[in-house]
Amino acid sequence: MKNNAAQSSEPKITDAPRAQKRSRPVQVADQIKHWVVERDLRKGDKLPNEAAMIAQFGVSKGTVREAMRILEAQGLIVTKTGPGGGSAVGEVSKERAISLLGNYFYFKNLSLSDIYQLRKLLEPELVANLAGTLDEETLTELRSMAHQHPEPAKTPEEEKQQHISSLVFHARLADAAENELMGFVISFMARILSDLTVYHRLYAAPNKELWERGRRHQIDLVDALEKGERSRARDIMMSHMEGAERMMNVQEMRITRQFMTE
Amino acid sequence: MKNNAAQSSEPKITDAPRAQKRSRPVQVADQIKHWVVERDLRKGDKLPNEAAMIAQFGVSKGTVREAMRILEAQGLIVTKTGPGGGSAVGEVSKERAISLLGNYFYFKNLSLSDIYQLRKLLEPELVANLAGTLDEETLTELRSMAHQHPEPAKTPEEEKQQHISSLVFHARLADAAENELMGFVISFMARILSDLTVYHRLYAAPNKELWERGRRHQIDLVDALEKGERSRARDIMMSHMEGAERMMNVQEMRITRQFMTE
DNA sequence: GTTCTAAATTTATCATAATAAATTGGATTC
DNA sequence: GAATCCAATTTATTATGATAAATTTAGAAC
Structure with missing residues (x-):
């Protein structure tokens, strides 16, 4: 119907359903990656703490934590407890x-x-x-x-x-x-x-x-x-x-x- | 003096010096990897469900879920909801x-x-x-x-x-x-x-x-x-x-x- | 037989609370 | 005055339970 006008202008029409069922932890992890790239953060630069991320993304503690484990598993962040702790960007090791x-x-x-x-x-x-x-x-x-x-x-x-x-x-x-x-x-x-x-x-x-x-x-x-x-x-x-x-x-x-x- | 052994005076120096500060989710993830290798599981083979893992490893649901996100981030498992769902081994894609x-x-x-x-x-x-x-x-x-x-x-x-x-x-x-x-x-x-x-x-x-x-x-x-x-x-x-x-x-x-x- | 609906199963998400680890500041001690 | 111990603080970690969402299966209706 009238929707097909989008086809010529948007070559990625087939990619549109791309925003499908990625889980919330994955979405949060991706947003954090984006955030790191945008600000050109380097090894050691700190990320907001857990509480701040809960507020920032409007998700629960568990979701934020799962997102952090994803990034950690890929070697992109390291996490420490205690004052001055929290998560920080960490170069992926060889x-x-x-x-x-x-x-x-x-x-x-x-x-x-x-x-x-x-x-x-x-x-x-x-x-x-x-x-x-x-x-x-x-x-x-x-x-x-x-x-x-x-x-x-x-x-x-x-x-x-x-x-x-x-x-x-x-x-x-x-x-x-x-x-x-x-x-x-x-x-x-x-x-x-x-x-x-x-x-x-x-x-x-x-x-x-x-x-x-x-x-x-x-x-x-x-x-x-x-x-x-x-x-x-x-x-x-x-x-x-x-x-x-x-x-x-x-x-x-x-x-x-x-x-x-x- | 009070010997507050309740704190953290359980240094597991005994057998594995390697077993240091790896978090519980990481330990669980590693055990699951071992389990997969031992049994020579292949793509599609199913893992125990969440409840079974909670019982198996004696950890909380959150811990198991974080472990699963770790494995998922590395491409080693895929997870589905619903009957017959759960986690299964998934080949890492190119x-x-x-x-x-x-x-x-x-x-x-x-x-x-x-x-x-x-x-x-x-x-x-x-x-x-x-x-x-x-x-x-x-x-x-x-x-x-x-x-x-x-x-x-x-x-x-x-x-x-x-x-x-x-x-x-x-x-x-x-x-x-x-x-x-x-x-x-x-x-x-x-x-x-x-x-x-x-x-x-x-x-x-x-x-x-x-x-x-x-x-x-x-x-x-x-x-x-x-x-x-x-x-x-x-x-x-x-x-x-x-x-x-x-x-x-x-x-x-x-x-x-x-x-x-x- | 097909289609719709309800129930059952399993993960996904959320909320809250208790616990553990690491740092900091201050009091105590020498 | 310097070192040591201790307690308060900050932060992540683990745990528990409740509710939501997705998916399959069984059954009901037609």
Whole structure:
């Protein structure tokens, strides 16, 4: 009838029923997010207290509290009791972001080769970017990690520990990335692989030669990073990735069998 | 002296040092997560109802409800009223995962060149993987998208629309990825760039030649995908990425200025 | 058989009150 | 005068019960 005039002027006519059954706590949470963006609030900036929000939004205490738990679960606020307490904006931590993304992949079937395809694309590029940019402190830290296990593992327990150490090494490199998106993705993969070692034994039988090669790679890599040799760093990492992939049991397909904890 | 043990002199130092100040709703939420993992529940499987959880965990209704909002915010459950209602496990949707990860980068300073560095690494590889694997339906869909804008944009409004269409094209490719991690990262970047166009004008002045080249790329790419020409697909995408990057205003640095909506 | 209505079930929201945690100011102590 | 303890204050946390809203199911009416 006469209503159809709106169609030409409002392209989002189909989105109109968008204001459907979102619960009140969700609506309140969204309004608070909006409020934070509008005022460009940053980490530590305080939100109105519970009583003020009850008045502001005209909802009950329980509704406000559920809204706060929503924001808290997403890592957007932190809450404290006592005078000067209340809720404040809190940057989403990398750990929280990793856990939340891990929940998504819990329901997917990521394979080790998926992970390694990405590692081979990203990590060589990461170290090429890092070459010549790291400060002495970081280099020292990396060198110390690279020298941490001077001998091949003698027990499965030791082997697991060495593998986790290696992943910490990679995560440390990722943290140094200028490109935070690249750094995040690499950290996420390291975290997935790290969790794996806790629940499964999926490494091939220890192989002294492969192990020695891996160790050599780490040491050479730090050297190349220090000297700013971009392509050498890239090549070492690529070779390292290929070696690491060969050491994994590629049979193991579903690799996220738990929800991550922060 | 009075030893007022009634206060808080119950330091649970005994077994779990980790069990510190996590609130009751968070503890309940974590227990439910464990419960889901233990029983290997999948999407649609039902959780006990509110009353049962109150009894099960020995907490109040409000506490249980806050726990449910936490899980709901993370995308892990969905809740319905009425008979046969209650809470059920719900796969985290890609859209939800993108939003949650977007919250993390809201506080970061991602640059366009960060995004494009990753796009140039991942998207050529994506199409190389896809070459020869797409069904006719998907190919038809892609072809239709590629032919959607036969003329260069005449207004900024049209230009924005064309750019978004291009991002939808890339997102569609990402959805087809076998490697879901790679697909997710590419979708995430498309989403970030898509949101940008809504809030900022950041494209260089329209350039008929560049525009024509971009259009050609999409058409040729679908052709290469259909024929299973891996390296040609890869080359086209790489060239396309370089062109797209040149069209952006690289001055624009902070690119996440809002919380994403689902 | 279809449609309407009422009842039953379950979450959603609200209101109120009691409890716990953290800070602050002041009194007490050395 | 500085440190310590204590009580008052502020704020979130948990609990309880009542009422509303949404949804399904069963039954009644036609």
